[in-house]
Structures are given as structure tokens and as C-alpha cells.
């Protein structure tokens with residue numbers, strides 16, 4: 165989308181272009197200076213000055229040798245600076261925690277996984293995440309500019325509280341954002357991290373949707389619905405015109421508590437047969453008559469089961485049962501939200517792979533409008549969407565104002 169021209173003085177205007185320009189390079193939409201010129205809707209000289217300023221901030225590199233292009237004159241390549249700053253991305257799962265450092269461009273370093281600490285109260289768990297993250301930050305040679313945490317529960321905005329942290333039995337309105345900020349502030353982050361380190365916390369499905377929209381299977385979708393099941397429960401999120409739809413208090417799209425079987429399994433929310441308990445790894449393992457070891461890796465066990473569905477009748481029947489319930493939920497969501505793409509992540513991605521025809525057909529069958537055949541259902545493209553999304557959250561202030569990286 166061309167940048168809206170303004171009547172501000174040139175230096176102000178240049179500054180206001182820095183954020184949009186960095187976002188274009190960050191999302192792969194401006195691999196060259198001429199692509200940047202066209203996307204911003206400015207003159208070549210202005211685009212060159214903006215690219216130069218991003219390079220001076222140490223965020224991008226501008227190749228001095230023009231490269232040929234299929235149309236028009238040669239242009240200069242734009243890349244994200246390989247040794248540019250990083251942020252800490254962290255994710256809490258029902259059965260462990262993961263941390264990674266992330267540069268711009270959706271690039272993620274090797275995620276490091278840790279078991280949960282012995283005590284699972286909020287301060288102990290969030291303290292363990294901060295400690296694991298600080299270890300990565302200290303060991304890296306790049307500047308760390310921020311940290312963000314993906315949580316497997318709703319997060320109320322703007323307070324950053326977890327109103328119903330069902331997974332760990334945390335008390336209502338746990339101050340997750342304040343705990344994370346305090347835990348990071350208490351760490352030794354080495355000489356290169358920004359002090360105090362800006363921190364943020366958000367729901368993992370929301371962050372995965374943002375990540376898929378910017379860097380994965382949701383690119384260019386206008387109304388992207390993401391539904392996912394990690395180790396426990398089901399989450400969802402909606403990205404509208406590039407922004408997360410989070411509702412009035414950050415709690416929108418709690419799709420996990422949509423009823424798909426009124427006589428079904430009890431849900432921690434107090435109802436029965438929620439998508440949350442009918443289409444997650446424990447539900448699939450139970451449908452196949454497999455014991456689910458609560459201390460084991462439920463997601464890995466359930467994924468393995470979907471891969472045996474073509475040769476094991478019990479696994480196939482279980483996959484079909486769970487796929488049909490998922491389809492019921494997706495059809496209801498499509499009726500209400502009218503997305504132009506549905507991305508399935510976590511276990512739901514594996515269910516789509518195991519039933520590539522049955523799932524979309526059942527969504528069409530259950531859709532009120534009978535038009536859901538027009539909604540493509542795609543598998544998520546990112547292996548660690550929650551972490552990539554956490555990085556997006558941490559980069560947010562710098563994408564809005566790249567000059568914030570200085571100092």
C-alpha cells in the first residue's frame with residue numbers, strides 16, 4: 165500500500181517513513197531499493213535517504229552494487245543487517261518453556277527448551293523463563309533490545325494480567341506482565357542489553373497468528389483466522405488488515421470454549437464438549453484408546469498418532485472423530501467471522517495433513533452459508549509460531565519508530 169503523502173517538512177516526513185520502510189524490509193516486501201521506492205510511493209532519492217538512515221541505525225544493509233531486475237533499471241539490494249540487534253522471544257507451554265533470540269525478518273535462533281520448575285506458581289514459572297532468557301542474552305554478541313513472552317492463556321489488555329490461567333491453576337488476574345518485567349529486571353543480562361529491557365506479554369495464539377500473517381502461511385490474507393492446539397487446549401486469533409483483533413480487553417477469539425459436543429468431555433471453564441477439550445492432543449489420544457501420560461510430551465504423542473492413521477484403523481477412527489469436531493468449530497467460526505484464510509497450527513496442522521479432504525469438506529458441510537469452500541484452509545508455515553510472534557511483539561516499538569534502537 166503506498167504511503168499516504170503528508171505536508172510535513174522533509175525531515176519529519178523522512179522520520180515518519182522509517183517505520184513503514186523497516187516493516188517492508190522486515191516482512192520481505194522490499195528486497196530492493198526500487199521495491200521500497202514503489203511500496204512507499206516516494207521518489208528514488210527519498211527512498212535512498214530512508215534506506216541510508218536504516219543502514220546508519222545498523223538495521224539494514226544496502227548493497228552498493230546495483231543488481232539487474234526483470235523490469236526497469238537495476239536496483240540496490242536491501243537486507244537486514246546480519247549482526248543487527250536481537251530480542252528475546254519466550255514461550256510457556258503446559259509442559260515446559262522455550263526461549264530463543266530473534267533478529268528482524270522473522271529469523272529465529274535455535275530455540276532452547278527447558279522443563280517447568282518444580283513449583284508452578286506464577287513467580288516461579290516466570291522467574292525460570294527470565295533466567296533461561298538471560299542466559300541466552302549474556303552468551304550472545306549482539307545487542308538485545310527487548311523481550312516478550314507468549315502465554316498459553318488469555319492476557320487482559322492493557323493491564324497484562326492473566327484473568328483465567330486455567331492450565332496451571334494460577335489465581336485470577338495474575339499480573340503476568342508485571343512479573344515478567346520484574347523477573348527480567350532482576351537478571352544479569354551482560355554488557356550489551358538495553359537497560360531497563362522493555363518487556364511485553366501476550367497470548368500465544370494471538371502471537372502465532374501475527375507471526376503467520378507477517379512471515380508464514382497467512383501472508384497477504386486480509387482476515388486471517390488462526391486456530392491451534394499446542395500441548396493442552398485450543399486457541400484462536402484473528403488478524404484484520406494486518407492488526408490483531410483483540411476485542412475490548414484483549415480477550416477476543418477465545419475459540420477454545422466453543423461447544424462442539426454438549427455431552428462431551430468436561431472443560432476447565434465449567435462447560436462440556438468445548439473445542440478446547442474435544443480437539444486437543446489429550447482428546448485425540450483418548451479417542452484412540454491410548455493412555456495420555458500427563459508428564460510426557462502430549463503434542464508429540466498425538467502427532468505421532470496422526471501419522472499412523474493410514475495404516476492403523478483405531479488411529480484413523482480417532483483422527484476422523486476429532487477432525488469432524490474441529491470442522492464443526494471451524495464452520496461456526498467461519499460463519500461468524502467470514503475470514504478469507506484459515507491457518508491451522510499445532511496439532512490441528514497435523515490433523516489437516518492426515519485428513520486433507522475430510523476436514524475442508526466437513527467445514528463446507530457444516531457452514532451455514534455453504535460458501536466456506538471459498539475459504540482456503542492452510543497449514544501453518546512456521547515451526548515456532550508462538551516464538552516468532554513473541555519476537556514480533558518485542559520488535560513492535562522499534563518497527564513503529566526505528567530511531568528507538570539508537571542509544
Ligand SMILES: [Zn+2]
Nearest residue numbers: 421431433438
Ligand atoms: Zn471450555
